[in-house]
Amino acid sequence: MDTTLEEFIELLQDIKEDVDFENCTTLIDDHVLDSFDILSIISTLNDEFDISIPAAEIVPENFNSAVALLDMVTRLLDEE
Amino acid sequence: MRNVLEWLETAAQACPDKLAVADESSRLTFAALEAEARAIGSALAGRVHAQDAVAIYAEKTADVLAAMLGTVYAGGFYSVIDTRQPKVRVEAILAALSPAAVLTDAVHADAAAEMLEGTGYEALPIEDLAASAVNAAALDAVRAAAIDTDPLYCNFTSGSTGTPKGVLVSHRSVIDFIPVFCSTFGIGADDVIANQAPFDFDVSVKDIYSMLCARASMHIIPREYFSTPTKLMDFLCDREATTLIWAVSAMCFVSIMNGFGYRVPTSIRKVMFSGEVMPPKQLRIWQKWLPDATYVNLYGPTEITCNCTYHVLDRAYANDEVIPMGKPFANERVILLGEDDALVTEPGEVGEICVSGTALGLGYLGDAERTAAAFTQNPTNKRWSEPIYRTGDLGKLDEQGNFVYVSRKDHQIKHMGHRIELGDIEAAATGVDGVERTCCLYDAKRKRLRLFYVGSLGKAELAEQLHVLLPSFMVPNAIKQIDAMPLTKNGKIDRNALASL
Secondary structure (H helix, E strand, C coil): CCCCHHHHHHHHHHHCCCCCCCCCCCCCCCCCCCHHHHHHHHHHHHHHHCCCCCHHHCCHHHHCCHHHHHHHHHHHHHHC | CCCCHHHHHHHHHHCCCCEEEECCCCEEEHHHHHHHHHHHHHHHHCCCCCCCEEEEECCCCHHHHHHHHHHHHCCCEEEEECCCCCHHHHHHHHHHHCCCEEEECHHHHHHHHHHHCCCCCCEEEHHHHHCCCCCHHHHHHHHHHCCCCCEEEEEEECCCCCCCEEEEEEHHHHHHHHHHHHHHHCCCCCCEEEECCCCCCCHHHHHHHHHHHHCCEEEECCHHHHHCHHHHHHHHHHCCCCEEEEEHHHHHHHHHCCHHHHCCCCCCCEEEEECCCCCHHHHHHHHHHCCCCEEEEEECCHHHCCCCEEEECCCCCCCCCCCCCEEECCCCEEEEECHHHCECCCCCCCEEEEEECCCCCCEECCCHHHHHHHEEECCCCCCCCCEEEEEEEEEEECCCCCEEEEEECCCEEEECCEEEEHHHHHHHHHCCCCEEEEEEEEECCCCEEEEEEEECCCHHHHHHHHHHHCCHHHCCCEEEECCCCCECCCCCECHHHHHCC
């Protein structure tokens, strides 16, 4: 996949502008993102990368930071 | 019947040991729920008088439900406060409500103390109230004096001027609607209702009172399960849920998050949804995995007690089709009023959706002006008093006589299940120092709130302030600083020009 972390963060910023996706590693643990935000992120990632994130992947470890989210997307694309 | 507690009392007589309500860790039978509500009611009876408000600051649990019913035993009406709101919002709600008591539970005791600091209120622990002795004489006296048009609950929604609006609903309206709701969809004693809606949302009124009226069981799904689909699906399967009365956005969680790919709750027989227009694409995922369930589209604002129309789906809908709102429930009248308040009867012609009947709420708490504007005389009836509620929603009739939702008349939107007045967000932003003019738009397709403002304050500072002033679902997804508001030739803010920025 040729999406850089910067581009990926931009994508996330478009969903929720005032979240520090660059540095925050506790997006879920500290309730920075609520379930509505998570839903928006999943919809956007599904559309943007043409993937279908399985329910079992929707866990805090994968959503706590931009890096973790990008890792998950990369892994799902590799598995295809 | 003139009090909703009669449902609880007859159920506690008829099936005392049957499960009434369960949450993640605790469960109450009908007898236990009645006993706990009576204990709480007895403890409150000296403090709360007839028609007084009681605020409950807690997340939904079985004990919180007992506290709501305990409030009713004491003769008061309850208002559950969303715990995710900022302090200024909670203060505004308390000011409007002026409750005789504020209740909380052990989990929220610290947060409640912080929220109440400086308000003069002190939260009473529900656990302590529940341990009180029952004062049967006091409860009987309260009941004897109560009438069915007394308020039962007050739910707060966004208001266009920046002050939350408290919608007040009476016992009578709930006693009228719930038996119709249960019989229309065959909700009975063998049903297991999986409650999704928070108790400050009127969607939960259908869960709670259907459970009491039909002697069904209700399982409260913790809010956080709606960000972890595996937990949610496990809960639905393990509790053997049969009935879902959910917000559209909650149903979309399951389908978008691939919940069915993990586990299918095959016990589900009835799926009813409301709150927003259901995207057919998401509904088809549900229909694919649970093909034998009955799906019902429900429509109606809080002001008319949950819902006024319903449509039982008879087929799958294509992406570009709109699922009808359907036909009115028994004992509710729905009409369309066009230009000059004339009755619209021609299919395809658009009018404002207006409702009359026992379902009408008591209005907005402490706000006669807004109540008078929304609850008016039916302009087509010149002969007697027939109040209607003007929903502000535009609708039309299709060829089959079904009502079909078209759009809003004003700037109220539905964002992720929440009713939001864009003016409410604008009022909050305009009130911040260094902000001169604001305009908030909603991009419905991408589900994004966009705020435009003119002023000297930086974007990040404004965002920070808005987090203090507004609940998180009302904080704009994007904020843009502009030099001047584009205006139409009439001098109004040109929303179309802003939308294309």
